[in-house]
Amino acid sequence: MNVIDPRIHQALDGELAPEAIPVELRRAVAQIAAAADLLAAPPPPADRRRASSHA
Amino acid sequence: MHVRDTPPDAEVVALVLAGDTEAFGVVIRRYEAGLLRFATRMLGSRDAAADAVAESFVRAYRHLASCREPARLRTWLYRIVTNRCKSHLVRRSVADVSLDDAPPMADPADTEAALERADQLLLVERALVDLSPDKREAFVLKHVEGLSYEEMAAVTGERIPTLKMRVHRAREALLKVLEDHA
Numbered sequence: 089m090n091v092i093d094p095r096i097h098q099a100l101d102g103e104l105a106p107e108a109i110p111v112e113l114r115r116a117v118a119q120i121a122a123a124a125d126l127l128a129a130p131p132p133p134a135d136r137r138r139a140s141s142h143a
Numbered sequence: 144m145h146v147r148d149t150p151p152d153a154e155v156v157a158l159v160l161a162g163d164t165e166a167f168g169v170v171i172r173r174y175e176a177g178l179l180r181f182a183t184r185m186l187g188s189r190d191a192a193a194d195a196v197a198e199s200f201v202r203a204y205r206h207l208a209s210c211r212e213p214a215r216l217r218t219w220l221y222r223i224v225t226n227r228c229k230s231h232l233v234r235r236s237v238a239d240v241s242l243d244d245a246p247p248m249a250d251p252a253d254t255e256a257a258l259e260r261a262d263q264l265l266l267v268e269r270a271l272v273d274l275s276p277d278k279r280e281a282f283v284l285k286h287v288e289g290l291s292y293e294e295m296a297a298v299t300g301e302r303i304p305t306l307k308m309r310v311h312r313a314r315e316a317l318l319k320v321l322e323d324h325a
Contacts, residue, residue, distance in 0.1 A: 092318060097311050100286075119321050120314055123267045124286035126260070127184055130176075 092116060149173075156213035159204075167204055174217060175200075177288060178224050184283045185228040187272050195227040202227075221288070221298045225280060232276050270320040274313050281309035282317070 098104040099117045106117055149155065149169045158166035175196065182192035203210075203223055210219045271279055284290045284298060285306075292303045299306065 092315050097307075097314065100314065101292075101307070101310075116318055119318060120286065122263075123270075123317055123321065126264045126267050127271070127283070127287045128180065129264075130180070 096120075151214070152216035153213040156207060156210060156216060159207055167207075170203070170216065170220075171200055174220050178220060181221065181283055181288055182224055182228055184268075184271060184287060185225075185276070185279060186231055187268070191231055192228075195231055196224060199223040199227050215297065218290075218294050218297045221284070221290070221294075222300075225298055228280075229276065266320065266324055267317070270317050273320075274316055278309045278313040278316070281306050282313035285310050 093113055093116075095104060095109045096113050096116045099106050099109050099113070100120055106114055109117070150158075152170075152173075155166050155169050159170070178196045178199065179189075179192055182195045183189050186192050186195065199220065203220055210216060212219070271282070274282065280299065281295065284295045285292070290298065292306055295301075295306050296303050
């Protein structure tokens with residue numbers, strides 16, 4: 089298991105301001121936030137995904 | 144009628160229960176996109192997600208009178224969709240989750256940045272699919288749908304410490320994948 093610094097979880101849970109955690113931990117917070125943003129964006133049309141499997 | 148101009152959920156529910164069946168369209172317009180996004184992330188397939196959400200709206204309409212807190216209609220709908228997604232997942236193994244079988248195809252009009260974004264999305268989607276359904280559900284509800292832990296507890300019926308643990312484990316797994324591919 090890849091346990092991470094608990095302050096990363098606290099920042100992501102809104103219990104700590106991102107500025108309140110060390111700079112070296114902020115990257116992990118930003119990575120999770122960016123991943124969530126990607127997942128929240130509308131998916132591309134289905135035909136673009138499927139087309140490549142028939143190429 | 145614009146969704147934003149319509150009454151709050153509790154009033155819409157009251158209208159439907161009073162016989163204004165058209166008012167249920169407001170519920171659909173208000174929540175369909177979010178529910179579809181959630182189901183897509185849970186099931187890894189937009190076709191299966193569309194089925195799950197459609198089934199959920201039918202169920203919600205039929206059982207609207209059993210929604211005990213109409214002001215929390217959103218949470219109630221997520222609970223129905225969550226259960227539909229779990230039923231879908233039981234019918235197939237997690238290994239069958241397909242991400243619609245193929246990565247996004249490059250479009251000549253795509254910029255380099257867009258292609259990079261598509262690659263990153265595929266990486267995140269695959270990491271998400273590799274999570275157990277419980278952790279995937281917790282992560283998506285928290286970080287993609289923006290629910291509070293209290294709302295997540297109402298949706299899933301789980302205790303908040305359990306949900307926090309699942310979200311934490313999901314983050315750790317996701318970060319490992321992202322670091323490995325950095």
